Amino acid sequence: MAATPETEIVAGIGNDYKYGFHDEENYVFKSERGLSAEVVAAISERKNEPDWMRKFRLKSLEYFMARPLPEWGGDLSQIDFDNIYYYIKPTEEQANTWEDLPADIKNTWDRLGIPEAERKFLAGVGAQYESEVVYHKLQEKLESQGVIFKDMDSGLRDHEELVKQYFGTIIPQNDNKFAALNSAVWSGGSFIYVPPGVSIEMPLQAYFRINAENMGQFERTLIIVDEGAYVHYVEGCTAPIYTTDSLHSAVVEIIVKEGGRCRYTTIQNWSTNVYNLVTKRAVAYKDATMEWVDGNLGSKLTMKYPAIWLLGERAHGEVLSIAFANKGQHQDAGGKAVHVAPKTTSTITSKSISKNGGRASYRGLLEVAKGAEGAKSKVVCDALILDEDSRTDTYPYISIDENKVDIGHEATVSKIGEEQLFYLMSRGLSEAEAAAMIVSGFVEPITKELPLEYAVEMNRLIQLQMEGSVG
Amino acid sequence: MQWFSAWFGGFAAFLYPSFGGHHRPASMDLRATPSGTRILIMALLELKNLHVALEDGTEIVKGVDLAVNTNETHAVMGPNGSGKSTLAYALMGHPAYEITEGELLLDGEDLTQMEADERAQRGLFLAFQYPHAVPGVTVTSFMRSAINSVRKAKAGGDDPIPIPEFRKELMAAMEQLKVPREMASRYLNEGFSGGEKKRVEILQMAMLKPRIAVLDETDSGLDIDALKIVAGGVKDLVGPNMGAIVITHYQRILNYIDPDFVHVFVGGRIVEEGGPELAHKLEAEGYEAFTPEVVK
Numbered sequence: 001m002a003a004t005p006e007t008e009i010v011a012g013i014g015n016d017y018k019y020g021f022h023d024e025e026n027y028v029f030k031s032e033r034g035l036s037a038e039v040v041a042a043i044s045e046r047k048n049e050p051d052w053m054r055k056f057r058l059k060s061l062e063y064f065m066a067r068p069l070p071e072w073g074g075d076l077s078q079i080d081f082d083n084i085y086y087y088i089k090p091t092e093e094q095a096n097t098w099e100d101l102p103a104d105i106k107n108t109w110d111r112l113g114i115p116e117a118e119r120k121f122l123a124g125v126g127a128q129y130e131s132e133v134v135y136h137k138l139q140e141k142l143e144s145q146g147v148i149f150k151d152m153d154s155g156l157r158d159h160e161e162l163v164k165q166y167f168g169t170i171i172p173q174n175d176n177k178f179a180a181l182n183s184a185v186w187s188g189g190s191f192i193y194v195p196p197g198v199s200i201e202m203p204l205q206a207y208f209r210i211n212a213e214n215m216g217q218f219e220r221t222l223i224i225v226d227e228g229a230y231v232h233y234v235e236g237c238t239a240p241i242y243t244t245d246s247l248h249s250a251v252v253e254i255i256v257k258e259g260g261r262c263r264y265t266t267i268q269n270w271s272t273n274v275y276n277l278v279t280k281r282a283v284a285y286k287d288a289t290m291e292w293v294d295g296n297l298g299s300k301l302t303m304k305y306p307a308i309w310l311l312g313e314r315a316h317g318e319v320l321s322i323a324f325a326n327k328g329q330h331q332d333a334g335g336k337a338v339h340v341a342p343k344t345t346s347t348i349t350s351k352s353i354s355k356n357g358g359r360a361s362y363r364g365l366l367e368v369a370k371g372a373e374g375a376k377s378k379v380v381c382d383a384l385i386l387d388e389d390s391r392t393d394t395y396p397y398i399s400i401d402e403n404k405v406d407i408g409h410e411a412t413v414s415k416i417g418e419e420q421l422f423y424l425m426s427r428g429l430s431e432a433e434a435a436a437m438i439v440s441g442f443v444e445p446i447t448k449e450l451p452l453e454y455a456v457e458m459n460r461l462i463q464l465q466m467e468g469s470v471g
Numbered sequence: 472m473q474w475f476s477a478w479f480g481g482f483a484a485f486l487y488p489s490f491g492g493h494h495r496p497a498s499m500d501l502r503a504t505p506s507g508t509r510i511l512i513m514a515l516l517e518l519k520n521l522h523v524a525l526e527d528g529t530e531i532v533k534g535v536d537l538a539v540n541t542n543e544t545h546a547v548m549g550p551n552g553s554g555k556s557t558l559a560y561a562l563m564g565h566p567a568y569e570i571t572e573g574e575l576l577l578d579g580e581d582l583t584q585m586e587a588d589e590r591a592q593r594g595l596f597l598a599f600q601y602p603h604a605v606p607g608v609t610v611t612s613f614m615r616s617a618i619n620s621v622r623k624a625k626a627g628g629d630d631p632i633p634i635p636e637f638r639k640e641l642m643a644a645m646e647q648l649k650v651p652r653e654m655a656s657r658y659l660n661e662g663f664s665g666g667e668k669k670r671v672e673i674l675q676m677a678m679l680k681p682r683i684a685v686l687d688e689t690d691s692g693l694d695i696d697a698l699k700i701v702a703g704g705v706k707d708l709v710g711p712n713m714g715a716i717v718i719t720h721y722q723r724i725l726n727y728i729d730p731d732f733v734h735v736f737v738g739g740r741i742v743e744e745g746g747p748e749l750a751h752k753l754e755a756e757g758y759e760a761f762t763p764e765v766v767k
Binding site for chain 2: 417418419420422423424425426427428429430431433434437438440441442443444445
């Protein structure tokens with residue numbers, strides 16, 4: 001947590017804004033590869049953003065440029081920042097054609113039974129998906145309750161004061177190199193506000209909001225759950241998302257006020273060329289509950305550690321994390337819990353599977369500040385290694401500055417036992433089916449927390465991964 | 472041929488007791504058909520001079536002949552360390568036990584090169600002495616997957632059991648075996664008592680409807696009530712569609728199962744064969760009476 005103090009960041013904003021791109025006429029936006037102040041300013045310009053946001057972006061870019069690449073976690077040396085489109089993709093790449101898609105991805109969609117219209121959306125070849133009607137009905141109901149559920153760009157446009165109050169306060173723009181990058185070039189993501197006492201029964205899914213850029217490379221999400229309110233937000237999907245972009249760097253900030261509860265569920269299954277470097281952090285006030293359910297199946301490298309700062313008495317935080325690392329993949333995932341107030345509680349449960357030379361790392365932080373008397377935390381990380389070529393590591397960072405605490409940490413590493421396989425095979429299951437069943441059972445404590453359709457797809461996907469038919 | 476062996480299996484079983492059972496040829500018998508002609512018949516499951524060794528080459532099973540048909544219950548009785556469980560595992564295809572010599576046939580088909588799943592798909596079942604826990608997988612979901620795997624193999628493609636039919640069968644079988652309903656949603660064998668595990672093994676047998684079931688010390692660790700339920704379950708299933716090999720150390724379970732044949736298994740061999748009376752003799756005299764033969 002090498003966060004720059006917020007005051008310093010705020011003070012820094014706007015001080016040295018020296019790029020004079022005020023003249024709109026002079027600036028014709030062209031999609032260029034690479035990152036520069038021109039590109040960042042152009043993004044802001046194009047979105048007609050207020051001045052403070054443009055300054056925020058440009059300042060963030062400076063932080064991004066100044067910070068070195070992290071030397072821990074996964075190998076980031078192959079990311080070619082100059083070869084990435086940071087905003088609009090050039091026409092020829094935007095117009096993916098069905099034929100251009102890799103066969104393994106089409107095959108997986110086939111086997112998951114994803115409807116045609118949805119596939120086109122996932123492939124980026126079709127703009128609309130038929131859930132629009134459902135989405136509009138949902139919007140009407142939400143609006144009558146005073147709930148705001150928009151893409152981040154519209155959120156900023158329509159609710160500027162609310163956004164300004166919270167944007168970048170949970171994850172400062174200089175929090176880390178990739179948070180800085182996102183702060184500079186963000187686009188899309190969700191903005192959600194739930195008024196006091198409002199409980200939203202059905203999970204809100206980014207899925208419905210497909211006309212927005214919610215699956216962009218640099219999505220930015222801000223969720224504010226007011227006192228005693230509840231929301232479950234679901235993003236991503238289990239079907240592999242095909243993208244030609246090699247870098248995905250999102251920022252998610254969540255505020256859960258007194259007595260509120262928020263659950264945020266993500267299943268990411270990016271194609272295996274993607275670097276998925278995401279910063280997610282929530283603050284929970286008195287008696288509030290924050291839950292992260294985080295599944296990582298795809299990408300080449302994921303570095304993601306959903307964090308919860310327990311700021312008020314009796315706040316509760318929970319992180320459930322699943323990672324599946326197959327051939328050529330490195331999943332560096334986990335969770336962070338920071339106990340600041342007394343009687344706060346947290347649980348981090350991580351399950352990882354590595355196969356075919358894949359590498360799964362658990363990386364977690366547990367911090368208890370002085371004064372957080374009676375804090376309780378339990379960290380459990382279980383790793384399943386399916387063959388000799390694969391690898392798992394555990395990096396638990398623990399820092400406790402308070403004596404009256406109750407802290408537990410357990411870690412296990414296991415393999416699929418020959419006896420267990422034989423038992424299942426003696427009932428008629430093939431070896432692959434038996435192994436898939438053991439793996440599904442292993443992650444069941446987390447899949448049972450998923451919305452049903454996600455749990456079903458997750459299990460089917462695990463079966464496919466176990467057959468080795470998914471690349 | 473299918474209809475024939477099924478019919479004849481039953482018929483042969485009807486004839487067996489009058490043969491006395493001692494030292495009969497194990498695999499192929501010449502029998503008189505009702506019409507009086509003599510034909511060659513095969514038993515459903517046949518072990519011919521079966522030898523089984525551990526991975527390090529140690530031979531545990533040293534030449535076993537056994538023939539089992541539907542409608543028959545065979546008790547294989549032996550002391551600890553005689554190789555009974557090795558025999559059970561080898562029949563089912565455990566990779567750590569290698570069949571080094573002899574034949575193992577189900578319906579005339581050689582099983583020795585088949586994996587456990589292929590044997591199960593052909594109708595072989597093993598009730599484990601120590602069934603493994605499968606955390607996170609409920610009894611229900613496991614049962615349905617197993618049934619569907621067997622059905623898929625039989626149909627040559629996906630042929631899942633309709634869920635209402637599955638539920639109905641499962642509920643009926645659970646009721647019969649006095650398995651409490653909530654067990655269906657518990658994780659398979661996780662935290663089960665010894666008795667619960669054995670009952671769920673028999674439940675699996677009832678649901679999978681094998682043609683030959685091998686029960687490895689299913690009676691061990693059961694109190695008398697559980698033993699009666701489990702034995703009753705086995706007895707109900709043995710019939711025109713299933714034959715059973717009951718492997719046990721004690722005669723106790725045989726009081727409730729009524730074996731047609733008893734094979735005394737000592738030192739990796741069958742040393743004595745007979746009808747139910749042999750079990751009583753064993754109970755009275757112990758295995759020592761049979762041991763010298765092996766030494767000789």
